[in-house]
Every structure is written in C-alpha cells, then in structure tokens.
Amino acid sequence: MIRVALPAHLRTLARVAGEVEIAVAAPLTQRALLDALEAQYPMLRGTIRDHATRKRRPFLRFFACQEDLSHELADAPLPESVASGKEPFLVVGAMAGG
Amino acid sequence: MSQVRLLVGTKKGAFVLTADGKRERWDIQGPHFAGWEIYHAKGSPADPDRIYASQTSGWFGQVIQRSNDGGATWAPVGNEFRYDGVPGTHQFYDGTQHPWEFKRVWHLEPALSDPETVYAGVEDAALFRTEDGGASWHELPGLRGAKGHLWQPGAGGMGLHTILLDRSHPRRIFVAISAAGAFRSDDAGETFRPINQGLKSLYELPDPDAEVGHCVHRIAMHPSRPEVLFMQKHWDVLRSDDAGDSWREVSGNLPSDFGFPIAVHAHEPDTIYVVPILSDSLHYPPEGKLRVYRSKSGGDEWTALTSGLPQRDCYVNVLRGAMSVDSLDDCGIYFGTTGGQVYASTNSGDTWEPIVRDLPAVLSVEAQTLR
Numbered sequence: 001m002i003r004v005a006l007p008a009h010l011r012t013l014a015r016v017a018g019e020v021e022i023a024v025a026a027p028l029t030q031r032a033l034l035d036a037l038e039a040q041y042p043m044l045r046g047t048i049r050d051h052a053t054r055k056r057r058p059f060l061r062f063f064a065c066q067e068d069l070s071h072e073l074a075d076a077p078l079p080e081s082v083a084s085g086k087e088p089f090l091v092v093g094a095m096a097g098g
Numbered sequence: 099m100s101q102v103r104l105l106v107g108t109k110k111g112a113f114v115l116t117a118d119g120k121r122e123r124w125d126i127q128g129p130h131f132a133g134w135e136i137y138h139a140k141g142s143p144a145d146p147d148r149i150y151a152s153q154t155s156g157w158f159g160q161v162i163q164r165s166n167d168g169g170a171t172w173a174p175v176g177n178e179f180r181y182d183g184v185p186g187t188h189q190f191y192d193g194t195q196h197p198w199e200f201k202r203v204w205h206l207e208p209a210l211s212d213p214e215t216v217y218a219g220v221e222d223a224a225l226f227r228t229e230d231g232g233a234s235w236h237e238l239p240g241l242r243g244a245k246g247h248l249w250q251p252g253a254g255g256m257g258l259h260t261i262l263l264d265r266s267h268p269r270r271i272f273v274a275i276s277a278a279g280a281f282r283s284d285d286a287g288e289t290f291r292p293i294n295q296g297l298k299s300l301y302e303l304p305d306p307d308a309e310v311g312h313c314v315h316r317i318a319m320h321p322s323r324p325e326v327l328f329m330q331k332h333w334d335v336l337r338s339d340d341a342g343d344s345w346r347e348v349s350g351n352l353p354s355d356f357g358f359p360i361a362v363h364a365h366e367p368d369t370i371y372v373v374p375i376l377s378d379s380l381h382y383p384p385e386g387k388l389r390v391y392r393s394k395s396g397g398d399e400w401t402a403l404t405s406g407l408p409q410r411d412c413y414v415n416v417l418r419g420a421m422s423v424d425s426l427d428d429c430g431i432y433f434g435t436t437g438g439q440v441y442a443s444t445n446s447g448d449t450w451e452p453i454v455r456d457l458p459a460v461l462s463v464e465a466q467t468l469r
Contacts, residue, residue, distance in 0.1 A: 007157075008133075009133055009134065009155065009157070009158060010158060012132075013158075013161065013174065043161070043174040045177070045178070046159050046160065046161075046177045046178060047158040047159050047161065047177075048158075050159075051177075051178045051179075051180065052180055057157065057158065057159055059156055059157040060157060060158075093157045093158075094157070
C-alpha cells in the first residue's frame with residue numbers, strides 16, 4: 001500500500017486521521033497516486049490538483065524521501081521507497097510567509 | 099415559537115448563531131470548516147434546514163458544503179466550476195485580454211422554490227447553477243455575453259457577489275459584479291443585459307456613464323416590490339424604480355456615500371440601511387464611529403443609528419455580504435465586521451447589541467427566520 005500524508009485541512013475534509021493508505025497499480029507515478037487518492041476520497045478532487053488542468057495547485061508541494069518532487073513530471077516514476085510503502089508521499093501546504 | 103438562525107461566514111470558518119424569537123440569548127456553534135474562508139452560506143427558502151456554504155482557500159481551492167439539518171452536520175458536494183465552452187477572455191490590468199480563470203465562489207443563492215437548485219456567483223465573474231443539490235454545476239454563459247470582454251477586475255477581484263431572485267417574475271435574475279456592474283436576465287439566465295444607466299463613476303472610469311465597468315458593491319430589493327432596487331456602489335447609493343432600467347442617486351445627507359452592504363427592512367419596503375465607510379482607500383467608518391444609516395423614505399434622507407454601536411476609535415469595515423434582516427414582526431437587522439463583531443438590532447435599528455465580539459473577520463451574514 002502507498003502511504004500518503006495529507007495536510008491537516010485536507011485530512012479534516014477527507015475525515016481521516018494520520019496517514020492514508022491507497023492501493024496503486026505499478027508503475028507508481030504522481031498521476032497514478034493522485035488519481036487513486038481522489039478515487040478513494042472524492043471530496044479531495046480539485047483541492048490538490050486543478051479540476052481542469054490536472055496540475056498541482058500553486059501553493060501545494062509534493063515531498064518524499066526528503067526531496068521536493070513538486071516539479072517532477074506527473075508521469076515520472078516515484079521513488080521506490082514510496083512505491084514499497086517504506087516512505088510516505090507528503091502533500092504539503094506551502095509556507096504562507098509572514 | 100419562532101427562531102432566528104444567523105449563518106456567519108468568516109475568514110477562518112463558519113459559525114451558526116441561533117436564538118428564539120426574543121433574540122436575547124444566542125447559541126454560537128462553530129467554527130465549522132475551521133481555517134477556511136467561508137465567503138457565504140445561505141439556506142434554501144423552500145427548506146431552511148438545507149444550507150449551502152462556500153468554503154475556499156488559497157492553498158486548497160474551492161469546496162462547496164451542504165447541510166440538510168440546519169448546519170449541525172455538513173458534507174462536501176461538487177466543486178467543479180468549469181466555464182462553458184472555450185472560456186474566452188476579459189480585460190486585464192495591463193490592458194491585454196486575459197483568460198477567464200475560476201478562483202472562488204463568492205455567493206450562493208438557493209432557488210426560491212426548489213432546495214436542489216442553487217445559483218453560484220464566482221470569481222472570475224460568472225454565474226453557475228446546480229439542479230442536483232450541488233453535485234454538479236453548470237455555467238449560465240449568457241451573462242458573460244453581456245460585454246464580458248470589457249469587464250476588468252478591481253483590486254478586490256472580479257467577483258459576482260450578488261444574486262437576487264424575483265418571486266413575482268420567476269424567470270428574472272439580477273446579478274452584480276465588482277468592477278463590471280449590474281445585470282438582469284428576464285429569461286431564467288439564458289441571456290443578460292447590463293442595467294447600469296444612471297450610474298456615474300467619475301473617478302473610476304474614463305467614461306463615467308459607461309454601459310459596463312461600474313463597481314457595484316451590492317444591490318437589494320424587497321420581495322413585495324421587486325421593481326424597486328437599491329444599490330450601494332463603490333461611491334454613491336442609488337435607487338431604481340424600473341427593475342434596474344434606470345438609476346438615480348439617493349445618497350442625500352450620508353456622511354460618506356462609499357460603503358459595501360445595503361439592506362431593506364423586512365416589512366417596510368422603503369426603509370433601507372447602509373454602513374458608510376470613509377473612502378475607497380480608507381475602509382473604516384468616518385470619525386471612527388460605527389454608524390448604520392437608515393432611510394425610511396427609500397433614500398435621500400438618512401438618520402444615523404448609533405445606540406449600542408462604538409462611537410469612538412472604531413476602524414472596522416462591514417463587507418458587502420455581511421448585513422441581513424430577519425422577518426419577525428419586530429424586524430431584526432444584523433451585520434458583522436472585519437473586527438469579528440456581529441451586531442444585532444431587534445427593533446429595526448433603533449438600538450444595537452453585539453451577539454459576539456471576537457470572531458475572525460466576518461465576510462457574510464445571512465439571517466434565517468424559522469417558524
């Protein structure tokens with residue numbers, strides 16, 4: 001199972017606590033992961049990716065294995081340790097500054 | 099026993115305030131959707147326990163929430179607002195044409211007789227409708243056909259913030275848009291036309307009498323007299339006696355005719371309320387005194403209502419959606435401030451009391467009268 005850590009506001013919206021686990025068919029990519037996440041939690045549609053363009057919303061970031069994967073191509077493979085469930089895929093709200 | 103429910107949208111969540119018909123003690127529930135901006139929440143006239151709320155965030159975009167039990171519990175419904183066909187372009191700050199881009203829902207207006215049907219006013223300005231309780235939303239593109247390519251966002255965004263439905267003309271819809279103006283449909287939203295004749299924007303537009311481009315802040319009507327509309331424009335308070343075909347200024351003796359909300363008394367169609375704000379760049383009350391102004395003559399002659407409101411050192415704003423009235427015999431008037439206070443008057447504005455003082459900045463207030 002793929003582990004996904006959502007920011008607090010999206011956990012509340014999805015009514016989950018802690019990480020969520022989703023099944024994703026190989027090969028694991030950002031697109032496949034987010035498609036599966038939205039299928040399991042339809043209320044998240046439009047909150048991580050724009051409905052129309054399917055692009056990441058500007059003030060969200062994708063981290064895993066201490067790397068910023070936000071600018072990786074949607075169909076690029078995700079790290080093996082995310083695919084194996086060893087490491088979570090983090091959806092992070094960008095810093096607001098201040 | 100009658101009850102009043104206030105749906106309060108704030109910068110950091112929604113609150114549901116309820117009281118019995120005396121309106122002396124208020125129960126405050128919330129925050130719902132804590133941390134999110136709640137631009138607007140409104141109940142269905144056909145089923146007051148059916149409430150829709152616009153939940154939005156710079157990070158996470160738009161969510162629409164629906165309650166079927168008067169705001170006790172909520173569930174997200176559809177949140178896809180896709181412009182009809184090729185979205186096209188509107189005027190942008192730099193003079194170029196800019197593609198329409200959905201940002202958020204400013205206003206939700208449930209239909210008068212069907213709780214499943216709701217109109218949504220969005221930024222960039224457009225009108226959407228659901229007929230399945232919010233599961234899916236479809237644009238009424240005729241609105242943007244009303245010279246939409248000439249609309250240009252103001253500093254606050256190009257939001258469609260006001261939707262008025264007319265019970266005596268079921269196919270009539272009024273909308274108002276920041277920095278675009280007021281518009282009317284007489285064919286259930288199929289087509290719209292600008293209704294801005296008589297508006298003058300001397301310092302905001304190169305042509306003060308332009309057909310579109312006026313920064314209308316709010317329009318209001320009394321359901322018993324839907325031909326009469328009242329408008330708070332960027333500057334100027336105006337009145338129309340012909341369903342918006344023409345307007346005349348009724349600012350009269352107001353200390354400032356800049357402001358955001360305007361509301362009509364529930365039982366007196368010529369009694370109207372505004373909250374004067376000092377200027378377009380100084381969004382607080384003149385002299386640091388929070389004063390609601392009431393006209394009992396449909397404009398021109400105004401009286402300051404101050405009892406119970408802070409009369410010194412007050413520098414809050416009252417936003418366009420943050421004033422509402424109930425329909426009890428002693429008409430209740432309510433407004434919320436950017437300082438987080440919600441004030442209530444249970445005697446048509448003669449005296450005021452704060453219901454709550456320290457909410458997040460209030461974006462919207464909607465009163466429901468439950469019998």
